[in-house]
Amino acid sequence: xxxxxxxxxxxxxxxxxxxxxxxxxxxxxxxxxxxxxxxxxxxxxxxxxxxxxxxxxxxxxxxxxxxxxxxxxxxxxxxxxxxxxxxxxxxxxxxxxxxxxxxxxxxxxxxxxxxxxxxxxxxxxxxxxxxxxxxxxxxxxxxxxxxxxxxxxxxxxxxxxxxxxxxxxxxxxxxxxxxxxxxxxxxxxxxxxxxxxxxxxxxxxxxxxxxxxxxxxxxxxxxxxxxxxxxxxxxxxxxxxxxxxxxxxxxxxxxxxxxxxxxxxxxxxxxxxxxxxxxxxxxxxxxx
Amino acid sequence: xxxxxxxxxxxxxxxxxxxxxxxxxxxxxxxxxxxxxxxxxxxxxxxxxxxxxxxxxxxxxxxxxxxxxxxxxxxxxxxxxxxxxxxxxxxxxxxxxxxxxxxxxxxxxxxxxxxxxxxxxxxxxxxxxxxxxxxxxxxxxxxxxxxxxxxxxxxxxxxxxxxxxxxxxxxxxxxxxxxxxxxxxxxxxxxxxxxxxxxxxxxxxxxxxxxxxxxxxxxxxxxxxxxxxxxxxxxxxxx
Numbered sequence: 001x002x003x004x005x006x007x008x009x010x011x012x013x014x015x016x017x018x019x020x021x022x023x024x025x026x027x028x029x030x031x032x033x034x035x036x037x038x039x040x041x042x043x044x045x046x047x048x049x050x051x052x053x054x055x056x057x058x059x060x061x062x063x064x065x066x067x068x069x070x071x072x073x074x075x076x077x078x079x080x081x082x083x084x085x086x087x088x089x090x091x092x093x094x095x096x097x098x099x100x101x102x103x104x105x106x107x108x109x110x111x112x113x114x115x116x117x118x119x120x121x122x123x124x125x126x127x128x129x130x131x132x133x134x135x136x137x138x139x140x141x142x143x144x145x146x147x148x149x150x151x152x153x154x155x156x157x158x159x160x161x162x163x164x165x166x167x168x169x170x171x172x173x174x175x176x177x178x179x180x181x182x183x184x185x186x187x188x189x190x191x192x193x194x195x196x197x198x199x200x201x202x203x204x205x206x207x208x209x210x211x212x213x214x215x216x217x218x219x220x221x222x223x224x225x226x227x228x229x230x231x232x233x234x235x236x237x238x239x240x241x242x243x244x245x246x247x248x249x250x251x252x253x254x255x256x257x258x259x260x261x262x263x264x265x266x267x268x269x270x271x272x273x274x275x276x277x278x279x280x281x282x283x284x285x286x287x288x
Numbered sequence: 289x290x291x292x293x294x295x296x297x298x299x300x301x302x303x304x305x306x307x308x309x310x311x312x313x314x315x316x317x318x319x320x321x322x323x324x325x326x327x328x329x330x331x332x333x334x335x336x337x338x339x340x341x342x343x344x345x346x347x348x349x350x351x352x353x354x355x356x357x358x359x360x361x362x363x364x365x366x367x368x369x370x371x372x373x374x375x376x377x378x379x380x381x382x383x384x385x386x387x388x389x390x391x392x393x394x395x396x397x398x399x400x401x402x403x404x405x406x407x408x409x410x411x412x413x414x415x416x417x418x419x420x421x422x423x424x425x426x427x428x429x430x431x432x433x434x435x436x437x438x439x440x441x442x443x444x445x446x447x448x449x450x451x452x453x454x455x456x457x458x459x460x461x462x463x464x465x466x467x468x469x470x471x472x473x474x475x476x477x478x479x480x481x482x483x484x485x486x487x488x489x490x491x492x493x494x495x496x497x498x499x500x501x502x503x504x505x506x507x508x509x510x511x512x513x514x515x516x517x518x519x520x521x522x523x524x525x526x527x
Contacts, residue, residue: 045368049345071486075365078327078347080340087330087348112490114350114357216334223331226351230496237500 002190002204003166005183006030006058006092008127008173025183025190028083029057030092030171032128033073036063041072048079056083060092060123064102070109077115087219088118092171095122123171133175139168149177153189160193161200166208290343293410294470295323295366295373296401299349299358299380304328304338306381311341317403323373325365327358353492353506355380355467356513360492363476364485371477375413377401378513379468397424397468405527409470412525420522421514423469428526431511432461443503443511450508451515454483458518463511469524471517479516 005027031048034040047053059076076082077089084090091110093102099122110118126145127136135152137144137159146152156170174182194201270276296314300306307326314322324341327349332338340346347365349358359378366376379401382394399405400423409422431439438444439461451457492506499507514524 042368049365049369068484068487071484071490074361074486074489075347075368078349078361080333080338080346080348082348084330084333084348087333109490113486114352114494116350219331219334223329226331233496233498237498 002160002164002208004028004169005186006169006171007179007182008032008060008171025187027055027179027183029053029055030060031057032060032062032094034062035069036065038069038072041069045072045076048076048081053081056081058083058090058092060094060128061102061106062094062125062128064093064105067105067109070106074113077110077113085119086117086215088115090119090121090169092121092123094125094128096125121169127171127173130173131175132173133177134173136171137168138171139165149182149185153185156186157189157193160190161197164204166204166211290321292323292343292370292373293320294375294377295325295370295473296377296379297359297362297366298324298326299355299362300326300328301355301358302381304332304335307338309381310379313398313401317401317406320406323370325362325370327361350494351496352489352494353509354497355382356506356509357489357492359467359513360485360489360509363480364489366473367477367480367485371473373473375410375470376473376476377468377470382466382468393466397427397466399424400468400470400527408527412527413470413472416523416525418521418523419525420475420517420520421464421469421471421524423464423524423526425526427465427468428462428524429465430460430462441503442499442501443508446503446505446508447511450505450512454479454512456512456515456519458515460518460524461511461515462518462524463514464524465510467510467513469514472522475517475520475522478520 002025005025006029007027008030009032031044033044044059048057057079059073061070061073064070077091082089089110091106093099093106103120103122106120107118110120121138122143123138124136124143124145127134130147132147133149133152135146135149137146137155144155146155152172172182267276267281271278271281296310298307298310300310307328310324310326314324322343324344325347326344327347328338329351330348333348338346345365347361349361351357353360358380363376366373377400379398382397400409412419412422431441431444433440439447441447488509492509493504497504497506518524
């Protein structure tokens with residue numbers, strides 16, 4: 001994997017299959033959902049859970065005005081195939097003039113639902129308002145939008161050789177270019193880079209692999225830490241609770257307080273039933 | 289779409305072996321089509337050994353409201369996609385490590401999915417339309433004190449406020465302790481159609497909350513989930 005490519009898919013498009021491109025590209029589907037269209041949200045939910053999506057996916061929220069409607073996408077964010085970084089969902093938000101207010105709305109929703117550090121990226125609305133090819137390079141500091149495939153190929157080639165960052169995202173709306181064909185062209189660019197700069201390519205590959213491994217191990221450690229905290233708390237409660245004493249007291253109240261003659265009749269009954277020897281009645285040894 | 293007899297809504301917090309255990313229990317019920325909807329903590333999202341069977345849907349849940357948070361998420365999924373399945377079975381991998389009898393309690397509560405009880409429970413629902421919830425007999429409790437119109441629990445104040453907020457005024461305040469029970473889907477569909485399960489989930493406490501020293505919204509919902517049925521005139525039946 002070099003960078004993460006999100007292939008933008010309009011929510012009404014029926015086919016959402018992407019072929020896994022091995023270790024070079026591991027594309028994810030980006031579903032752009034109009035948050036004012038409840039029917040569209042329902043359709044996308046149905047599609048995602050029917051198994052129509054084979055790749056990992058993320059959602060991009062468009063026209064977000066009502067915070068209440070965010071409740072409708074919680075199951076999508078919890079989907080097994082949803083793309084996460086450090087266990088946290090990546091969510092895209094369409095940008096226009098009032099991005100900040102939408103961002104606050106989304107952050108509050110995600111925080112209230114227990115997502116600790118979700119990754120939210122604003123996407124320029126230009127990406128959605130064109131039927132043609134369009135590609136957006138999303139880095140921490142900037143967002144570059146290109147509208148020609150050839151132009152983007154040049155840009156990505158230069159990017160690989162001069163400013164590569166494994167955490168950068170690329171959102172691509174293939175337009176009339178089929179997604180598979182676009183990914184094939186990206187793969188060939190990466191192969192060219194690998195041939196021309198094998199040492200650098202090797203370093204990048206190791207960086208990405210090590211960073212993935214580190215992520216998984218960090219997550220495992222974090223989970224273990226929180227598990228130990230929970231178990232400590234439960235052990236503390238167990239040491240303080242009286243459950244065992246209550247059981248012993250119940251036993252004493254129900255059985256040990258019975259009159260002696262009742263117990264002695266019980267011993268004789270055991271002898272009669274053959275569960276105890278007659279001789280043992282006169283022995284001081286305890287019965288087992 | 290396949291017709292299921294019921295959907296099991298299973299919140300699995302501790303380890304993936306809990307999910308395998310649930311799959312085995314479902315496997316023993318050979319004559320019934322059961323959909324397993326499971327919520328797992330997101331700590332398992334990076335676990336490559338996790339698989340999803342054809343009659344299963346797995347969600348990753350953040351650590352909100354313990355099993356109640358996971359179950360609300362699964363109820364949300366049911367409402368969106370599986371509202372035509374007639375019955376839901378709410379379960380979780382209860383361990384109660386704070387008690388010596390935790391393991392014993394879980395087995396007792398899990399009896400509602402033993403093959404010998406499956407038909408008995410379906411018969412109960414079929415024969416008595418007023419049956420809304422079926423659970424293990426020993427798990428029905430009531431904390432209601434009629435003389436003071438209050439509840440004998442640390443959650444009393446929260447319960448009263450939530451009752452007003454969600455208009456849940458049952459005649460009988462019994463509830464299923466442990467939140468493992470069968471319920472008619474239509475009852476939950478009616479209530480959660482009005483009150484979004486995701487919105488309710490956002491009000492729960494984060495992390496592993498306990499109600500020993502003070503009330504919690506999470507533990508209050510343990511009671512309210514039963515009252516959703518009884519407030520609509522349905523009965524809670526034990527087996």
